[in-house]
Amino acid sequence: xxxxxxxxxxxxxxxxxxxxxxxxxxxxxxxxxxxxxxxxxxxxxxxxxxxxxxxxxxxxxxxxxxxxxxxxxxxxxxxxxxxxxxxxxxxxxxxxxxxxxxxxxxxxxxxxxxxxxxxxxxxxxxxxxxxxxxxxxxxxxxxxxxxxxxxxxxxxxxxxxxxxxxxxxxxxxxxxxxxxxxxxxxxxxxxxxxxxxxxxxxxxxxxxxxxxxxxxxxxxxxxxxxxxxxxxxxxxxxxxxxxxxxxxxxxxxxxxxxxxxxxxxxxxxxxxxxxx
Numbered sequence: 001x002x003x004x005x006x007x008x009x010x011x012x013x014x015x016x017x018x019x020x021x022x023x024x025x026x027x028x029x030x031x032x033x034x035x036x037x038x039x040x041x042x043x044x045x046x047x048x049x050x051x052x053x054x055x056x057x058x059x060x061x062x063x064x065x066x067x068x069x070x071x072x073x074x075x076x077x078x079x080x081x082x083x084x085x086x087x088x089x090x091x092x093x094x095x096x097x098x099x100x101x102x103x104x105x106x107x108x109x110x111x112x113x114x115x116x117x118x119x120x121x122x123x124x125x126x127x128x129x130x131x132x133x134x135x136x137x138x139x140x141x142x143x144x145x146x147x148x149x150x151x152x153x154x155x156x157x158x159x160x161x162x163x164x165x166x167x168x169x170x171x172x173x174x175x176x177x178x179x180x181x182x183x184x185x186x187x188x189x190x191x192x193x194x195x196x197x198x199x200x201x202x203x204x205x206x207x208x209x210x211x212x213x214x215x216x217x218x219x220x221x222x223x224x225x226x227x228x229x230x231x232x233x234x235x236x237x238x239x240x241x242x243x244x245x246x247x248x249x250x251x252x253x254x255x256x257x258x259x260x261x262x263x264x265x266x267x268x269x270x271x272x273x274x275x276x
Contacts (some may be wrong), residue, residue: 004041004173005038005040005041005239006042006219006240006241007238008044008206009032009206010206010230010235011045011209012211012213013050015051015057018050022049022078025048029042036238039087045178045206046092046093046154047105047179048091049093050066052066055181055182063103064095064101067094067103068096069096070119078091078108078110079115083114088111089110090107090175092107094108095132096121098121098133104121105121105153106122107153119139120135120139120153121134121135122153122155123156123159124158138151138165138166147172147173148169148171149171150166150167150171153177153178156176157178157188157205158191160195162195166201167200167201173201173202173203173243174201176192176205178206180214185216193220193224196223199261200250200254200260202219202220202221202222203218204218210233215233217229217235219241221245222246227239
C-alpha cells in the first residue's frame with residue numbers, strides 16, 4: 001500500500017510578526033510530530049509566514065515589504081525545521097521576489113533532508129485584489145515509494161485547468177494552501193470536491209482558521225467524498241491517504257461506474273466531429 005500520513009494545521013499567524021510566526025511554526029511542527037508520530041507531510045495555510053493582519057484591519061503590510069528571496073535565509077531555516085523533524089514540510093506560501101519588481105505568491109516544499117524540493121508560483125492570483133504577478137507553470141513533486149503530489153494555491157482552485165494539468169502531470173494528491181476570508185468559502189468547498197471528482201485524485205484545501213480566515217479546511221478523496229472538514233477555529237487535521245485508491249478509482253470508476261480519467265486519457269486524440 002502507498003500511504004501518505006498528512007497533517008494540516010488550520011491556524012493563524014502571529015499577526016504582523018513574520019519572525020514570531022516562523023518560530024511558532026517550528027514549535028507547531030514539533031508538537032504535531034508528538035501528537036502524530038507517523039506523520040510524513042505537514043502543511044500550513046497560504047501566506048502564513050508573511051503574517052498579514054486580518055482583512056478588515058488597516059495595517060496589513062504590502063507584499064513588496066514582506067517579500068523574501070528564494071532561496072535565502074528563510075528557506076534555510078525552513079529546511080532546518082523539515083530536517084530536524086524528518087518531515088516533508090509545506091509551510092504555506094510566501095511573497096517571493098521575482099525578476100525586476102515582480103512579487104509572486106509562492107508555495108514551497110522541503111524534503112525531510114532539508115532540501116528545497118519544489119517551488120510553485122500561483123498561476124491565478126485573486127484579481128483584482130491580489131497584486132502578485134502570476135506564475136507561468138504548474139508544479140509537482142515526488143515522495144519516493146508513495147506518489148506524486150501537485151501544488152495549487154487558493155484561487156487556483158476556481159480554474160479547472162489547474163487540477164487537470166496537475167493530473168496530466170501525474171499528481172495523485174493536490175495540496176491547496178488557502179487564505180479565504182470572504183463569504184465564498186462554501187463555493188470553494190464545492191470546487192474542491194468537483195476538482196477531486198473530475199480528476200479522480202485527493203485534494204487537500206487547507207484554509208487559515210479564525211481570526212485570520214474562515215477555516216473549514218477539507219480533505220477530499222478521489223471520488224469527491226469529504227474525509228475531513230474542519231470548523232472555523234484553530235484545528236489540526238490528520239489523515240492517512242491511500243494513494244492506491246487513486247489507481248482503483250481511475251481503473252474501476254467513481255462509485256464503480258464513472259471512469260472519468262480513463263476516458264480523458266483515451267481522448268487525447270479525439271475523433272473529428274462534424275458540425276452543421
